[in-house]
Amino acid sequence: MTERQNSGTDGATNLDGAEPQRDGDEQADAATNESDSAASAERELAEQRDKYLRLAAEYDNFRKRAMRERQEAGQRGQAELVKQLVDPLDDLARFAHVDPSTVDTATVVQGADMVEKKLLKALTAAGLTIINPLDEPFDPALHEAVATEPALSREDDHMVSRVYQAGYQFGPQLIRPARVVVKQWNG
Numbered sequence: 001m002t003e004r005q006n007s008g009t010d011g012a013t014n015l016d017g018a019e020p021q022r023d024g025d026e027q028a029d030a031a032t033n034e035s036d037s038a039a040s041a042e043r044e045l046a047e048q049r050d051k052y053l054r055l056a057a058e059y060d061n062f063r064k065r066a067m068r069e070r071q072e073a074g075q076r077g078q079a080e081l082v083k084q085l086v087d088p089l090d091d092l093a094r095f096a097h098v099d100p101s102t103v104d105t106a107t108v109v110q111g112a113d114m115v116e117k118k119l120l121k122a123l124t125a126a127g128l129t130i131i132n133p134l135d136e137p138f139d140p141a142l143h144e145a146v147a148t149e150p151a152l153s154r155e156d157d158h159m160v161s162r163v164y165q166a167g168y169q170f171g172p173q174l175i176r177p178a179r180v181v182v183k184q185w186n187g
Helices: 024-096 105-128
Strands: 128-131 143-150 160-165 167-170 175-176 178-184
Touching: 024 105, 105 128, 143 160
Parallel strands: 143 178
Antiparallel strands: 128 167, 160 178, 167 175
């Protein structure tokens, strides 16, 4: 066979390894297919980019809304606490403006005691716990030792003997530790 017979259009290659030339219709179809697939890929990329941008905007809006709702919830909680403190505050205002010449000291002490009880009742209802650890074991997570004193027995070692200042806890959060004197056994 000669070279011309081998180079037919049946898909064989020429002697130099190049593919035979396609006729004009085949080349146009290939170019159209390539441009269609490129356009399709660009459309898909544009759709994915649009989805991403919408999702990012939606997340940003969610984040802002959640932050705003958290702030509003905190403000509502504070307003509820203040609402509970208004009555004791009114009592304190009435108590502070009495005429000292017409009121005896026993009445003043009794009035201060009543205002304190009402205030503590409101704060306790809101979640405040008073830490007054007299004769309890020392707990460094809740107490602050300001001094030590000798214990009379081994059983009294690390027990709270006096409370200088009560501590406060709001829910699980320690507001202020109780300041205490701790007994220490030197045996």
